[in-house]
Amino acid sequence: MSCSLLVAALLAVSVPALAGSFAGSSAGASSAGSSASSGSTSGDDKVVLQARDDAASFIASEGRIRGAQLEAALRYLREHDPDARQASDLALAQAILAR
Amino acid sequence: MPRRLRPVRGGANQVCMGMQLRPCARGWLAVLFLGLWPLGAAHAAQGTRPAQATQAIPVSQTGRLQPAASVANDDARFASQALIDTVVALLPEQLVSALPGSTEVAWRSLPQDVHGRSLGGTIWIDAALLPGWQQITREHAGALTPAAVPFNTSELATNKVDVGANVSLHDEADAAARLRRASPAVRALIHELAHRYDRSRAGGVSRDPRFLDLAGWPRKPWAWGGRGDRNGMTDRSPDAYELSKPSEYFAVNLEWYLLDPGYACRRPAMARYLAERLGAAPIAGHPCTRDQVFAVPASEQGGSEWLSVDPARVYAVDYLLAEGNEQAMSRWGHSMLRLVICAPGRAPGPDCRLDLAHHRVLSFRAFVGDVQISSWRGLTGSYPSRLFVLPLDQVIEEYTRTELRGLQSIPLDLSQQEISELVERAAQLHWSYDGRYYFISNNCAVETWRLLQDSVPRLTALPLRGITPNGLAQRLARAGVADASVLDDHELASRQGYYFEPLSARFDTLFAAAKSSLALPQADALEWLEASPQARAIWLEQGDLRTSAALLVLEEAALRRQELRVRDVLKRRILGESDAQALQARGQVQQWLREAEFLSRPAALSSVGYGLPQLDERAQLQQHLTTLAARQQDGDRAMRELARRWLPEVELRNLEAAEANVAVIGERVRTLAAQ
Numbered sequence: 017m018s019c020s021l022l023v024a025a026l027l028a029v030s031v032p033a034l035a036g037s038f039a040g041s042s043a044g045a046s047s048a049g050s051s052a053s054s055g056s057t058s059g060d061d062k063v064v065l066q067a068r069d070d071a072a073s074f075i076a077s078e079g080r081i082r083g084a085q086l087e088a089a090l091r092y093l094r095e096h097d098p099d100a101r102q103a104s105d106l107a108l109a110q111a112i113l114a115r
Numbered sequence: 116m117p118r119r120l121r122p123v124r125g126g127a128n129q130v131c132m133g134m135q136l137r138p139c140a141r142g143w144l145a146v147l148f149l150g151l152w153p154l155g156a157a158h159a160a161q162g163t164r165p166a167q168a169t170q171a172i173p174v175s176q177t178g179r180l181q182p183a184a185s186v187a188n189d190d191a192r193f194a195s196q197a198l199i200d201t202v203v204a205l206l207p208e209q210l211v212s213a214l215p216g217s218t219e220v221a222w223r224s225l226p227q228d229v230h231g232r233s234l235g236g237t238i239w240i241d242a243a244l245l246p247g248w249q250q251i252t253r254e255h256a257g258a259l260t261p262a263a264v265p266f267n268t269s270e271l272a273t274n275k276v277d278v279g280a281n282v283s284l285h286d287e288a289d290a291a292a293r294l295r296r297a298s299p300a301v302r303a304l305i306h307e308l309a310h311r312y313d314r315s316r317a318g319g320v321s322r323d324p325r326f327l328d329l330a331g332w333p334r335k336p337w338a339w340g341g342r343g344d345r346n347g348m349t350d351r352s353p354d355a356y357e358l359s360k361p362s363e364y365f366a367v368n369l370e371w372y373l374l375d376p377g378y379a380c381r382r383p384a385m386a387r388y389l390a391e392r393l394g395a396a397p398i399a400g401h402p403c404t405r406d407q408v409f410a411v412p413a414s415e416q417g418g419s420e421w422l423s424v425d426p427a428r429v430y431a432v433d434y435l436l437a438e439g440n441e442q443a444m445s446r447w448g449h450s451m452l453r454l455v456i457c458a459p460g461r462a463p464g465p466d467c468r469l470d471l472a473h474h475r476v477l478s479f480r481a482f483v484g485d486v487q488i489s490s491w492r493g494l495t496g497s498y499p500s501r502l503f504v505l506p507l508d509q510v511i512e513e514y515t516r517t518e519l520r521g522l523q524s525i526p527l528d529l530s531q532q533e534i535s536e537l538v539e540r541a542a543q544l545h546w547s548y549d550g551r552y553y554f555i556s557n558n559c560a561v562e563t564w565r566l567l568q569d570s571v572p573r574l575t576a577l578p579l580r581g582i583t584p585n586g587l588a589q590r591l592a593r594a595g596v597a598d599a600s601v602l603d604d605h606e607l608a609s610r611q612g613y614y615f616e617p618l619s620a621r622f623d624t625l626f627a628a629a630k631s632s633l634a635l636p637q638a639d640a641l642e643w644l645e646a647s648p649q650a651r652a653i654w655l656e657q658g659d660l661r662t663s664a665a666l667l668v669l670e671e672a673a674l675r676r677q678e679l680r681v682r683d684v685l686k687r688r689i690l691g692e693s694d695a696q697a698l699q700a701r702g703q704v705q706q707w708l709r710e711a712e713f714l715s716r717p718a719a720l721s722s723v724g725y726g727l728p729q730l731d732e733r734a735q736l737q738q739h740l741t742t743l744a745a746r747q748q749d750g751d752r753a754m755r756e757l758a759r760r761w762l763p764e765v766e767l768r769n770l771e772a773a774e775a776n777v778a779v780i781g782e783r784v785r786t787l788a789a790q
Contacts, residue, residue, distance in 0.1 A: 062472050062508070063471070063472045066471070066472065066508045066511075069516070069618070069668055069671070071664075072664040072665070072667045072668045072784065073621050073624075073625065073664075073668055075660065075661055075664040076624070076625050076628045076629075076661055076662075076664040076665035076668065077621075077624050077625070077628065078628075078661070080624070081621055081624065082606070082609065082610045083609055083610075083615070083616075084469065084471060084609060084610060084611060084612030084615065085471060085508075085511070087469055087610050087611070087612070088469045088470070088471045088472070088612070091469050110660070110788045111788070113660075113664065113784050113785065113788035114785055114788035114789040115785070
């Protein structure tokens with residue numbers, strides 16, 4: 017029973033391609049309002065890009081909503097950017113939204 | 116193409132016809148009786164074949180392989196001797212010593228496409244293969260012992276080996292050994308010996324549950340057990356005849372195990388099993404690459420990904436459960452497995468859990484090549500079930516944001532070796548499995564359960580059998596295989612990636628945050644999402660960062676709702692109208708889906724090789740994948756145009772407005788956050 021039969025028809029293969037692309041962008045809703053969501057994003061940027069929803073939720077909830085994608089991005093930034101090590105979670109979440 | 120080797124037509128029936136006979140002899144008597152008719156029929160049909168064909172040509176005694184009674188010329192005797200010597204040198208010690216009693220090897224005319232046949236104590240090889248074999252033995256007298264000579268499957272298939280003019284003596288011996296191994300007579304004798312062994316007291320390989328698991332005869336999910344009789348491992352098979360029944364699978368695979376140095380790289384689990392049962396193959400195998408490759412089709416950006424997974428970099432495997440929702444098709448959840456792959460440079464350990472961008476998900480899905488899902492076809496197995504490999508981020512997006520379903524990621528207690536064998540099995544399924552989806556008896560939970568226990572045999576002893584994703588999660592936890600305690604602390608689970616909450620769980624908090632600084636007229640989040648995009652737009656450029664961040668997430672959610680709605684409208688329009696235009700549109704969509712299906716079946720990318728793709732095939736597969744993906748992007752563009760044409764004006768306007776809202780609020784958040 018169950019499972020993702022559903023998805024198959026149009027979703028799995030490409031809902032975003034079909035539905036999200038009337039305005040010319042095939043990235044659809046996953047763009048999270050970001051201009052940087054083309055298919056050519058590098059793996060590194062992806063970590064930060066994928067955290068956009070979580071970062072926005074974090075800031076809107078004043079730190080109460082902490083999703084794993086945000087945690088992943090915070091750790092990534094601190095691992096790769098010496099300045100980020102000193103910055104607070106809130107400041108980094110804001111930096112993610114500024115991208 | 117691989118030859119079909121049929122030992123005895125109709126010999127499938129293991130009928131016990133003589134109760135007084137020793138166990139190993141019973142099957143043989145049955146085989147003898149059942150074999151007579153088709154042989155006779157074949158002779159009647161081929162009356163022009165020389166009478167000599169039925170004359171048994173003796174071969175000399177080598178171990179347990181013995182000469183037939185009658186006598187023929189010296190040339191034939193020499194060739195037959197060479198055949199036995201060649202094959203015996205290729206057999207593992209355990210197999211030779213376990214062969215029952217004495218076996219005669221002889222030549223006779225067999226029906227077309229049948230190269231060997233076992234009758235009673237005699238193995239018959241098709242007399243038509245004798246001249247070819249004699250030529251090989253005459254021209255290349257040396258090298259009876261197997262050497263580590265690399266040869267590839269195309270050589271096997273075409274029976275041609277290129278021997279250069281200026282080869283050293285060693286090379287010549289190697290070439291001769293290769294030629295011998297590529298001979299259909301050698302294959303035929305191995306094939307028949309496999310049957311003989313299989314039916315012996317020591318044999319019974321084709322009835323061994325572990326063998327059947329690895330070969331692909333699926334266990335059924337019912338409490339009373341049983342197995343399906345369709346083997347779904349149909350793609351990239353070396354010889355489709357193996358799929359006809361388990362005994363043929365064993366015989367065909369023994370041929371390849373003993374003759375192809377690449378077998379252990381292409382079917383590693385079966386090679387390990389055969390080595391354990393029969394002993395190592397004397398022929399030296401190729402070194403195998405450690406990584407497994409996957410063709411990941413059509414990511415959300417419409418591209419495709421060629422994924423290489425080094426099992427040593429997989430820190431853990433989680434049971435990934437998409438929670439159910441109210442829709443009938445997804446009420447019981449969806450079963451998946453999550454590979455916790457470490458980011459490059461990170462030593463495997465708990466830290467890898469947050470390398471989300473590198474994690475991949477194994478998900479069995481029915482592929483529906485139509486605009487509409489039919490429940491009836493879902494019940495009756497009309498949809499193919501395939502193993503998809505997806506980026507975790509894409510799965511999070513799809514379930515928690517689009518479908519608004521939570522994802523539970525429950526760690527499985529597996530050793531590193533077990534993880535490695537699971538990744539290997541997943542690759543084997545990815546490249547070969549083309550199952551049939553059955554809504555109840557072969558759904559994602561059943562497939563996932565099977566993948567787990569086929570890779571990790573110790574799990575077969577546990578009561579995991581069941582047909583629902585929720586049920587499998589519970590049974591895994593009860594059996595101590597899955598540790599569901601990671602979910603106990605909801606907040607911690609969310610932070611550490613054991614739980615991905617549905618975006619809808621945040622709606623109320625986000626709406627309250629927005630409403631605290633803006634006089635929004637809507638009472639709650641749902642009302643806000645239901646409001647027209649134009650009505651929402653007027654509030655988007657008024658808030659501070661916190662408010663705008665809340666509105667950003669809500670606007671995206673609204674856009675996703677809009678997109679789902681559009682999909683529904685399109686479906687109804689294209690399906691609902693019966694004029695020529697609607698029919699044409701439906702045809703276009705179906706064509707587009709068919710092409711997408713092509714991408715969902717990686718084996719369709721190339722017909723070269725069998726089993727797991729090896730280094731030389733990978734480059735070609737990758738190239739085909741790129742070409743196809745580009746073609747699909749063209750198809751996607753055409754679909755977009757089609758959708759625009761078919762969408763009612765008002766829906767198109769709403770969709771564009773919702774997209775514009777996301778762009779506006781996205782830009783505002785970016786600007787405010789940068790200050």
